[in-house]
Amino acid sequence: MKKFTVHRGTAAPLRRTNVDTDQIIPVRFCASTTRDGHADALFADWRADPGFVLNKPEHRDATVLIAGNDFGTGSSREYAVWALQDYGFRAVLAPRYGDIFRANSLMNGLVTVVLPAPDIEWLWELVEAGPATCVTVDLEGLEVRAGGRAFPFSLDPESRHRILGGIDPIGSTLQHEDDIARYEAGRRPALPITV
């Protein structure tokens, strides 16, 4: 996982709610067996529309996506996160996310920031009026800064610590192998096995 401390980049305003992961990456692109190579599949059906925000030259190089309520609902496909990252997005700002998508994003170091809907609206207007405006996502300071304003946000300390340090969560868990073994020894013997 790539480390993330402070990121500064331009932003794309995605004025849509309930963007499910089938829209982020249609299922026909999910037959791939790799984590990369998904950039072209991102929002593939919507990108067929020349008016779609990512087709506008001024937003093409955006690295921060500003989305509406309930971004990433639906399927658990991690391809949605990989596609956003492959395309170049480092952070997403939205009022609310699908639970599984959020967990997946934080596992991969795609910083998904929760900001209140009015702040998202303000940011949409800001970057629509000035597409070159830089948005700063500061994971250390837990703050988004843009247009002279600062928006504090919170993130669970575990994920923040992990993403800041680029730490492998499996490695961290395996440090507690004793605890796992102890728990395992106490499981009821009648629990099912698959072999």
Next chain:
Amino acid sequence: MGSTLAQKVWASHVVRQGDAGDDLLYIDLQLLHEVNTPQAFDRLRASGRTVRRPDLTLGTEDHNTPTIDIRRRIEDPEGRRQSELMRSNCAEFGIPLHRLGDSGQGIVHVIAPEQGLTRPGMTIVCCDSHTTTLGAFGALAFGIGASQVEHVLATQTLPMRPLKNLSVTVDGRLPEGVTAKDLILALIAEIGTAGGQGHIIEYRGAAVTALSMEARMTLCNMSVEAGSRAGLIAPDQCTFDYLASRPNMPTSAAWEAELAHWRTLRTDDDAVFDKEVVLNAADLSPYVSWGTNPGQSIPLTAKVPAPDDFADEEARTAAERALAYMDLRPGTEMRDVTVDAVFLGSCTNGRIEDLRAAADVLRGRKVTDGLHMMIVPGSVQVRRQAEEEGLDRVFAEAGADFRAGAGCSMCAALNEDRLAPGQRAASTNNRNFEGRQGKGSRTHIVSPQVAAATAVTGRLTSPSDL
């Protein structure tokens, strides 16, 4: 203060409490399918790790599998590669796998209960959001992504932050012809697709306990469409009877001990939920989705809504988009909407009771000319049972296309079963997202009964209208 069922199951699986509020949960069972997993195995291998408990892991092939002729190789090279990798990965790490052609093969959420692997009080994960289905047994069952799959493969645990608890009580009795599918669509229409976000739903009340195990699975299945990571139902005699009929169960003394344990798995009377919703079953009727998210659902007897019907601006904009995509005009009777295809199947409604319900409607009737009704069994076992009961003949006589192979089929449209752009289907699956059943496809989510009646008339129809 007492605990909820979900809190009890959670607490009994905490291996260790993290310093930052995370709990490391032990996972009793991990289910795998061919999509979303190759990347997990790749990284496991690259980091020199192995699978901690292959005996608590089970794989199946379901998303890409063909349904017409299972001997035919998967046409799509990438899909074929996923299945090949599933086989080699499972073989390499000693994970049992139900390959295409095995009698245990089928949709992951259908086969696990069939094989007696999902039991009260367990923690279960799968690389699939509809793992919620398995909450029907009073288990905590979560959908996870590929990175978490890798974590569970390597450690048999998952760090998670505790979720909140949402109680959904359904009082009274469902009217004749109203199913678990209608109940869950009505709930999502009421609380919205984010209504359960951050919560585990517990379904309670007389109308819930009156449901069969299969109907309970339908209900829990769509918890994720209400935004929830999990949904569960306290185990009761109905659960125990179902389990008693399954393979792989413990025998005599061990069975009694398990039963005694399962009986303790219920929410305490003084437990407090973070949120409560109460529905009256008597108010419900067959439901159908009109839009492009499952929250956009209404009674079948209603009219297509207009954007202005929604007070909330966000809902209004979403309705405008959905109506345009679905090519529907406000004010049209839902029952006047004609469809090109009917799909009966999926982990929501691809079990034997669903096929029986559809057969009851189709018996002595015909699928209307020019409409394709496709019936895909959720598992090989479902297919066999249907044949034993003669449902295959009912379907054939009605002119429905009962597929040989089991799997997700047109729910995910990853195999060759899909709608053409612009085609409209009544479908018993769980998602009506844009393009879900093929690029440009239009989906109306319905119950198996409504699906069958719709196949007869060509318009969205409930059996009582026939």
